[in-house]
Amino acid sequence: MPEPDRDLSRKAIAQALADLADTDRLTLVEIAADGVTTFLLHRDDNGRPRGRSWSATWPGLAGERGWGTHPAETREAVLRMARAASSTADVMLVAASSADPQVEQALAWLRAAHPAAQVLRAEAPIAALIREVIADDPLTRSYELIVVLVDSDTSRPRLTSRQLFPLGSRPGARTRVALRCEAAGAHGTAFAVVTWQGPKPRLLSVQSAPVAPGRYEVTAELVRPGRVRFTGLPALSPDPRGWDQLVAALPDRLAGGSGPAHLVCAVEVCGADDQVAERLSRARQMISSASGELGGLLRVSLLAYAAHSYDPSAPEFPVRIAAWEAGAGEALNALGALEERGAVARGYPYHPHAAQLEDMLAVVVERLGRADPAPAVILTVGGLPPHPARTDQSRILPCPHRHDWRKLLAALRQRQGTVLGAICDQPADQAHQVWHRIGAAALAHLEAVDVRGLAADLGLVASSPVHLPFPLLDETE
Amino acid sequence: MQPDPSRERPDHNIAMWGAPGSGKTTLLAALFIALTKSDDDWKIIGSDPASSDYLIEKTNALLRGKLFPEANMTMERYHWTLLGPALRKPGFWSRKAKPGPPARIGIGMTDAPGGWYGPAGGPSALDGSGDPRLQKLLDNLERSRGIVFLYDPIREFTLGDAFDHMHAPLTRLAERMLAAGEFTDGKLPHHIAVCVTKFDDPRVLETAEKRRLLTVDIDDPYRLPRVTSEDARELFHELCQVSASGTADMVLKALDQFFHPDRIRFFATSSIGFYVDRRTKRFDWDDFQNMVPGEADEDSRIRGQLHPINVVEPMLWLGQRLAAIRPTVVS
Incomplete structure (x- = not known):
């Protein structure tokens, strides 16, 4: 006995859809008071249910002569409407429950043609019911997000996927994923959702946006089969690129600047006012430049050091830690405070020919030693040499704290992932030899710094802009 | 009323002789x-008010201002007297010794002109004989029987002009x-104290x-x-080896040629001495x-x-050496 209940019809259609294999079709024939409508449902390459329909009224099926004049021809017309590919195709017959003779006749013809067909009774048109069922269809394939992993040894990027929704997920399901975005070029970063069928992924959707480099906590929501909404990102829009085009945009190698970076900027703040202002300005440019490419991946430490006092009655300006492992914004604010203060420790009894470089190195060594051995770029901006640990022939008075810059510098050079760079007041051929060691990886002249080039030389950013079309999976998660 | 000993004519004169900037004024203030500070009963007194004021000013600059005192351009006109303890003469009628007059030694200071100075650089003045500074130096040296000769090894290391400053005056003095x-x-009658200055320089x-020339007074x-x-003397000789001009060893040879060995003595001198931390009160080899050097336009400070x-x-x-000889009659 056919079930007239709408919920039962819904369940029956949903079950039939769930049982639908990738290559099969499901045919639903609605026999209503005004005519016949056929719905043909299948699953696409991503397992997503798709459907189409066509309709015919009773006068259209019976022809000009009317219902009952030529029953055989009318029967053929009704069966053609069903368009069932074969008797083995899944067919469901949904008939109106009213005792309409045309409905009953058509149902009889169809049942005879498809004896295995399930018969349902429904009062209202089933189009809305089918849309509901399709929209609520549980996933028959896992939905996964395309991400990039970078080999730490070779810097080679490779594509992989991170599961967003497993099999059986229903609309409304949410999942969180931590991602890092890099500079991505004109098209922005693509958030491509795929399913896997065999070794090759099948692209389900691609949305993209120009996303500032940085770390993002992204929430993916399954809106309906085939539709994933991302939040925690700038507004995404459909990406016109195809899969092959996206994959081709993946660089062979990342030259640096692809990972989190810790920039330690140490600025000499003694000397002439304009010189100090220039040094601070260069530090600002470097932080801004690196931040522009690394975004939230950049942590910045900012230190200021001046000259030692050699008279107990004059105050010593100790090394100032203006910021430590702060965001670029916070560091730039701290830099602003240093700019406002200007030069310190000028004239007697502050040593005019050396600065507390060795004290600064001691602070950096101690601070970096506390934390995990994460990579760090130490950029020193100044011009004076350090004080020796003890009296030597340089005639520069020894450091009051007996810090030995040679040992401290050696400690930094031995520290894994530590890169030493410098911006010196003097050009390289005139700079004190110490500055060639303080700027071992890159030494630039204060008056002619290619800030981005220096950042690239220090490994903070890629030497030439490398665009990553996909987000990176945040491995720090 | 006792006569002011500093106003009396000194028994002998000492000429302070050195290249400009060799530290004569600083040495005087020091x-x-x-x-x-010394327990010896020696004192230095200006021979006239202007010289006393000069000494006070330079000493204060060194002590209070921690500045190296600058030499006055006309410092030749200042004179000081080194007054020693009163000499005790044996009593003629009794065995009790009587206090005699204190030893008085005049001190004059003159820059040594360097190179071959002359009024117009003409041939007749190639030996510097026309330079008024050389004349003043020669006058000062001639009436002195003691010379404090300042040899600045750092200046010699950078400029190497010690022999230039010494050669012409010495030749003229001998003449x-x-x-x-x-x-x-066969030698000059002078006693000469050769002071190797800047001993505090690293x-x-x-x-x-x-x-291995260093000792420490217990x-x-x-x-x-x-x-x-x-x-x-060995230190002097060693320092001569790093002369910028390579002529420093000729200074030593000239000293030996013109002065009797018994009348030459070398001293490793420092007017400001070494820094000693107030807390430890001990010399520290590390510091x-x-x-403290000054900025480009500033002087160094103590x-x-x-x-x-x-x-x-x-x-x-x-x-002591001059007191043992007959007072000079040269005025």
Whole structure:
């Protein structure tokens, strides 16, 4: 006995859809008071249910002569409407429950043609019911997000996927994923959702946006089969690129600047006012430049050091830690405070020919030693040499704290992932030899710094802009 | 009323002789400080109010301002008297000795003109004989029987002009003394205290240390390193090896040629001495420089307390040696 209940019809259609294999079709024939409508449902390459329909009224099926004049021809017309590919195709017959003779006749013809067909009774048109069922269809394939992993040894990027929704997920399901975005070029970063069928992924959707480099906590929501909404990102829009085009945009190698970076900027703040202002300005440019490419991946430490006092009655300006492992914004604010203060420790009894470089190195060594051995770029901006640990022939008075810059510098050079760079007041051929060691990886002249080039030389950013079309999976998660 | 001993004509004169910037004024100010600190009954007094004021001003600059005193351009007109303890004469009628007049030694200071100075650089003046500074120096040297000769090894290392400053005056002095019949033993009659200055400079101290010339006076609470007079000649010789011009060894040869060995003594001298931390009160090999350099347009300053080294000793040696000979009649 056919079930007239709408919920039962819904369940029956949903079950039939769930049982639908990738290559099969499901045919639903609605026999209503005004005519016949056929719905043909299948699953696409991503397992997503798709459907189409066509309709015919009773006068259209019976022809000009009317219902009952030529029953055989009318029967053929009704069966053609069903368009069932074969008797083995899944067919469901949904008939109106009213005792309409045309409905009953058509149902009889169809049942005879498809004896295995399930018969349902429904009062209202089933189009809305089918849309509901399709929209609520549980996933028959896992939905996964395309991400990039970078080999730490070779810097080679490779594509992989991170599961967003497993099999059986229903609309409304949410999942969180931590991602890092890099500079991505004109098209922005693509958030491509795929399913896997065999070794090759099948692209389900691609949305993209120009996303500032940085770390993002992204929430993916399954809106309906085939539709994933991302939040925690700038507004995404459909990406016109195809899969092959996206994959081709993946660089062979990342030259640096692809990972989190810790920039330690140490600025000499003694000397002439304009010189100090220039040094601070260069530090600002470097932080801004690196931040522009690394975004939230950049942590910045900012230190200021001046000259030692050699008279107990004059105050010593100790090394100032203006910021430590702060965001670029916070560091730039701290830099602003240093700019406002200007030069310190000028004239007697502050040593005019050396600065507390060795004290600064001691602070950096101690601070970096506390934390995990994460990579760090130490950029020193100044011009004076350090004080020796003890009296030597340089005639520069020894450091009051007996810090030995040679040992401290050696400690930094031995520290894994530590890169030493410098911006010196003097050009390289005139700079004190110490500055060639303080700027071992890159030494630039204060008056002619290619800030981005220096950042690239220090490994903070890629030497030439490398665009990553996909987000990176945040491995720090 | 007793006559003012400083106003009386000194028994002998000492000429301070050195290249411009060799530290004569600083040595003089340091001498005043060192004599004040010393237990010896020697003192330095201006021969006239202007000279006293000059001495006070320079000493204050050194002590209070921690500045190296600048030499006055007309410092030749200042004169000071080194007054020693009263000499005790044996009593004629009784065995009790009577106090005699104190030893008085005049001190004059003159820059040594360097190179071949002349009024217009003409051939007749190639030996510098026309330079008024040379004339003043010669006059000063001629009436003196003691010379404090300042040799700045750092200046020699960078400029190498010590021999230039010494050669012409010495030759001219010999000429004058020969004419005056004062060249009796084939040498000049002068006693000369050769002061190797800037002993506090790391380069000089290191040279002395490498040659194992350093000693420490066991009575010195600061344990400051010193070079004895016996070893100072070797230090001088060693420092001559790094002369910028390579002519420094000729200074030593000229000294030997013109002065009797018994009348030459070398001193490793420092007017400001070594820095000594107030808390430890001990010389520290790791931190001993007593000078804070100035900016480009500023002078260097003294860092800590003054601890003059071998500043008094050359004067006392000259004073004692001159006191033992007949007072000079040269005025």
